Amino acid sequence: MAKIDILLPVKNGKDFLAEAIDSVRAQTVTDWRLLVLDHGSTDGSRELAEACHVRDARIEVHSFPQAQGLSGLLNCGLEIADCEYVMRHDADDVCMPDRMAVTLAAFEALPDCVAIGGQAELVDTTGQHLGNMDMPVGVARVSAASLFRNPVAHPTAMLRFDALTRLGVRYGADFLKVLPAHQSIEVSNLAEDYFLFGQLAVLGRCANVPQRLIRYRLHGNNVSATRYADQVALSLVISRFLTRSFCALHGLPWFDPAPFCNHGGLLLDVDGQMNFDAEFETMAGALRRGFGASPDLERELRFRKMISTRNEAALLWRYGRFRSAHVPENDERSAVRYWLSRRLPGKRRISVAPELA
Structure with missing residues (x-):
């Protein structure tokens, strides 16, 4: 069992996948397993990830072409996870080398937190700096902000796996279960991360570190660019x-x-x-x-x-x-x-x- 299982979903993301995987391999923390969750890629993404597995056995490739949306794909990943912490990483982003170390230290300092994210640098398709993504810091701020915006940048997040299991946390699902059935909702895509982190934040179980943990790549295929109004x-x-x-x-x-x-x-x-x-x-x-x-x-x-x-x-x-x-x-x-x-x-x-x- 690795200390950290990393869920990396991909569908036709070959252009940036190698850099994303290399940034995981460059982490100062080495006790991890990378679960590449292929969603039926046809551009060679799965084959690229399999070639990476040959070079590094900590990288595993799992195909779930029939998964229902990103929520379903990530839930497939949670089903095969076996770890202390589960970390999210996207196929077009780049981890800072100390990302895992910084987040693990934050969990030590915040034992009641289930999810911890952080800040991000924004880059373009060539890796050029565009700006920064700022997220609220402090458990109380994150909790309050969750009612009005997504309080955690999904690609920066790490979560305690035993707490997820204990609370019954899954993407897309209402695990708070405090409302009558007619007021409950399910979220299969577009904002599945907000739905999950928002529920944890309402419970006071989310935080963000002030450090920049990833380089977040902006390009025309980001959901925020293609389906902005729906999101x-x-x-x-x-x-x-x-x-x-x-x-x-x-x-x-x-x-x-x-x-x-x-x-x-x-x-x-x-x-x-x-x-x-x-x-x-x-x-x-x-x-x-x-x-x-x-x-x-x-x-x-x-x-x-x-x-x-x-x-x-x-x-x-x-x-x-x-x-x-x-x-x-x-x-x-x-x-x-x-x-x-x-x-x-x-x-x-x-x-x-x-x-x-």
Whole structure:
């Protein structure tokens, strides 16, 4: 049994697969097994991975062409995992050499956490630096953020395998099981990672390290590029499910998270309403009662307070005050810039109806 089993799903990802595998082999931690989960590739990806197995027996290739979506493929991987920790890695990303070591140290420091992710550098198809992906740090911040955005970058994540088994965690499934059947959902693709990490975060079992763990490659085949609007719409469905579950767990009145979401780096137009300050006070009170008061929670709430207005002048003024106290993360900056520029030609605009309790 290896200490870490790595789930690497691939379907026709030959262009970057060798570099992704080499970055695993270059880890400072050597006690691992790489499970390449082939989803019916026809471009030679499976054959490339099999050639890597010949050079390094820690690399195994498993074919699941009939798996239902990415959730089904990853669940196939979980079924064959036998490890202390299971780590995610994508076929087009590159691990930093100390990725495993940094995450294992974080698990030692945070024994109650089930999932730990981190930050990422954004690169293009040639590996050139494009920017950074910033994720919230601190268990309380990650927990609170989970109601409004995906709190963990999936390709950076590592999870405790025994805890996954104990909690019955699987991709696509409602393992919290605190809502009536008609309010439960399943998520087979597009946002299966948010559904999983969001549920763990609601339980206070997720964190992110401040270090950059991977180079995340942006290209035209990323789901975020090809099915952006669908992904944002589904993410809001998940936000509302998580909020209902959070409120049920803590005996709190339900609130609609939509006005405070920044899925995909944008703010949602909620039925044309321009001010959500009253709704913010209800939401903030619920989060303080459910998660407990902490500086990390207050940092998250300050951003959500800032975006509770949709008036451009008020938003810009609030953003200036926010920047005087905090360094905005890239998704926070993007959300404000999006709203201020949403009337420009070519800008996406996603409108939603408020959901009743």
